[in-house]
Amino acid sequence: MKVPALFVSHGAPDLALRETAWGAALREFAAGTPRPTAAVVVSAHWEAWGPVLVTSTKSPETIHDFAGFPAPLYEIEYPAPGEPALAARIVGLLRDAGIAAETDPRRGLDHGAWVPLRLLAPEADVPIVAVSLPQPRTPASVLAAGRALAPLRDEGILLFGSGGMVHNLRLLEWEERDAPPPGWAAEFEAWVRGRLGAGDTEALLGYREKAPHAPRAHPTTEHFDPIFFALGAADGDRARSVFEGFEMGSLSLGSVAFGR
Numbered sequence: 001m002k003v004p005a006l007f008v009s010h011g012a013p014d015l016a017l018r019e020t021a022w023g024a025a026l027r028e029f030a031a032g033t034p035r036p037t038a039a040v041v042v043s044a045h046w047e048a049w050g051p052v053l054v055t056s057t058k059s060p061e062t063i064h065d066f067a068g069f070p071a072p073l074y075e076i077e078y079p080a081p082g083e084p085a086l087a088a089r090i091v092g093l094l095r096d097a098g099i100a101a102e103t104d105p106r107r108g109l110d111h112g113a114w115v116p117l118r119l120l121a122p123e124a125d126v127p128i129v130a131v132s133l134p135q136p137r138t139p140a141s142v143l144a145a146g147r148a149l150a151p152l153r154d155e156g157i158l159l160f161g162s163g164g165m166v167h168n169l170r171l172l173e174w175e176e177r178d179a180p181p182p183g184w185a186a187e188f189e190a191w192v193r194g195r196l197g198a199g200d201t202e203a204l205l206g207y208r209e210k211a212p213h214a215p216r217a218h219p220t221t222e223h224f225d226p227i228f229f230a231l232g233a234a235d236g237d238r239a240r241s242v243f244e245g246f247e248m249g250s251l252s253l254g255s256v257a258f259g260r
Contacts, residue, residue, distance in 0.1 A: 001034050001037075001154075001155075001156040002153050002154050002156075002259065003033055003034055003036050003153055003156055003157070003158050003259075004033060004153075004158075004237070004257040004258055004259040004260060005146070005150075005153060005158075005159045005160065005230045005231075005233035005234045005235075005237070005257065005258040005259060006029075006158065006159070006160035006161070006230060006242070006255070006256075006257050006258070007160065007161045007162075007163070007165075007226065007227045007229075007230035007231075007255060007256050007257075008026070008116045008160060008161070008162045008163075008242075008255045009163065009164045009165045009166075009167075009243075009252045009253045009254050009255055010043075010044075010111070010112050010115050010116050010162045010163070010164065011115075011164070011247060011251060011253050012069075012247070012248075012251065013066045013069055013073060013111045013115060014069050014070065014073055015115055016073060016076055016111075016114075016115045016118060017070065017072060017073055020253075021243070021245060022243050022245060022253040022255075023119050025242055025243035025255070026116060026119040026120055026242070026243070026255070027119050027122075029120070029242050029257060030119065030120045030121070033158075034156060035126070035156075036121070036126055036156050036157060036158035037126075037127075037155060037156040037157055038083055038086055038126060038127040038128070038129065038156075038157045038158070039117065039120070039121065039126050039127070039128050039129070039157065039158040039159075039160065040086075040090065040128075040129050040130075040131060040149060040152065040157060040158070040159050040160070041109075041112075041113045041117070041128065041129075041130050041131070041160055041161075041162055042130070042131050042132075042133060042142075042145075042146075042160075042161045042162070042226045042229040043110050043112030043113045043130065043133075043161075043162045043163070043226065044112050044133070044162060044163035044164065044167075044222045044223040044225070044226055045065055045110040045111065045112040045113075045222075046107070046110055046112070046130060046132045046133060047132060047133045047134075047135050047222055048132040048133070048134065048135060049134075049135040050100070050135075051100040051101050051102045051134075052094055052099055052100065052101040052102075052131060052132055052134050052145065053101070053102060053103070053104040053107065053131070053132040054087045054090045054091050054094075054101060054102070054103050054104060054129060054130070054131050054132075055082055055087060055103075055104055055105075055107045055108070055109075055128075055129055055130045055131075056082065056084045056087035056088070056103035056104060056105050056129075057082045057084070057105050057106065057107070057108070058081060058082050058084060059079070059081060059082060060080070060081075060082045060107070060108040060109050060128060060130070061108030061109070062076065062077045062078045062079070062108060062109060062114055063108045063109060063110045063111070063114075064076075064111070065110045065111055066111060076114075076118075078109060078114035078117060078118055078124055079124050080109070080117065080121065080124040080125070080126060080127065080128045081125075081127045081128070082127060082128060082129060083127035083128075083129055084103075086127065086129050086157070087103050087129050088103065089152075090129060090131065090149060090152075091103055093148045093149055093151070093152075094145060094148050094149070096148070097144060097145075097147070097148035098144075099134075099141075099144060099145055099148060104132075107130065107132075109128060109130060110130075112162040112163065113128070113130055113162060116160075116162055120158070120160075126158075131145070131149075131229075133222060133225055133226070137225065139204070139205045139207070139225065139228045140205055140228075142225050142226070142228035142229050142232070143201070143205065143228040143229070143231055143232040144232060145229055145232060146159065146161075146228065146229040146230060146231060146232020146233040146234075147232040147233070147235070148232075149232075149233060150232065150233045150234070150235040153233065153235070153259070159229070159230065159233040160229075160230060161225075161226025161227055161228070161229040161230040162226055163222070163223035163224060163225065163226040163227065164223035164224070164251070164252055165189050165192060165224070165227070165252040165254035165255075166181075166185045166188055166189055166217045166218070166246070166250055166251070166252035166254070167217070167218060167223035167224070167251065167252065168216060168217060168218065168219055168250060170219070171216070171249070171250055172248040172249055172250060172251055173248045173249035173250075174248060176248065176249070177247055177248055178247075179248060179249040180246075180249065181246040181249055181250055181252075182249060182250055184212070184213040184216055184217070184250075185213070185217060185246065185249070185250035185252065186246075187212045187213060188211055188212055188213045188214065188216075188217040189217075189252055189254055191207075191211045191212055192204070192207070192211065192227075192254075193239075193241070193254070193256075195207075196231075196238075196239035196256060197238065197239055199236075199238055201231060204227075204228075204231065205228075207224075208221075217250075230256075230258060231258070233258070234258030234259065235258075237258040237259035238258065239256040239257070239258055240256065240257055240258075240260075241254075241255075241256055242255040242256055242257050243255045
């Protein structure tokens with residue numbers, strides 16, 4: 001049972017408290033996809049120096065890695081189980097691909113993981129393993145990690161990256177959630193979607209030089225890099241849109257799946 005690979009723009013943490021079109025789209029994606037046997041997530045909010053780290057705890061904690069949001073957000077728990085045996089397999093697959101990797105028995109799930117997972121697997125009954133973004137890294141190195149784990153999709157394991165298709169907190173319209181996206185943000189996302197739709201991996205790997213407004217869309221790369229994990233896991237499958245939209249002007253919620 002092969003399941004799609006996925007890239008989710010996870011937006012602001014308080015999406016976990018609001019009913020939105022983005023949330024409805026993720027629920028619809030989950031409803032139209034066979035229930036995964038497990039999920040493997042690469043989040044923008046977990047970067048680690050040295051070997052790639054893979055969570056191996058049986059009960060990953062819910063990490064509230066943010067500040068200044070409404071109190072109910074800090075009360076949310078996502079008590080999905082971990083899967084140490086899968087973590088060990090992932091380490092083996094990464095090492096076989098020449099990628100240094102180790103298990104991490106302490107790390108839990110940050111909001112880049114649990115906010116979308118509450119919509120994709122609301123019963124918290126799907127085992128979850130998180131994989132760190134390496135430091136240092138290139139788009140190609142993240143792509144290679146996704147390719148190394150792509151065979152897991154054939155076992156019904158959902159591989160997904162969680163970040164943001166456009167992410168520059170300094171330029172958000174913080175007081176106007178429904179502000180329209182500025183031209184530069186819309187142009188960057190349109191370029192990315194066009195390259196994804198064409199299967200133009202080489203252009204995407206060189207997006208910093210080739211995409212319009214790339215430095216403005218991503219002054220740092222951690223929110224865009226998870227898309228390369230999903231692209232590697234796609235194993236040649238073309239992208240299809242799961243959701244298109246922005247909040248606070250330029251905060252993209254754009255999400256795509258690879259395969260059906």
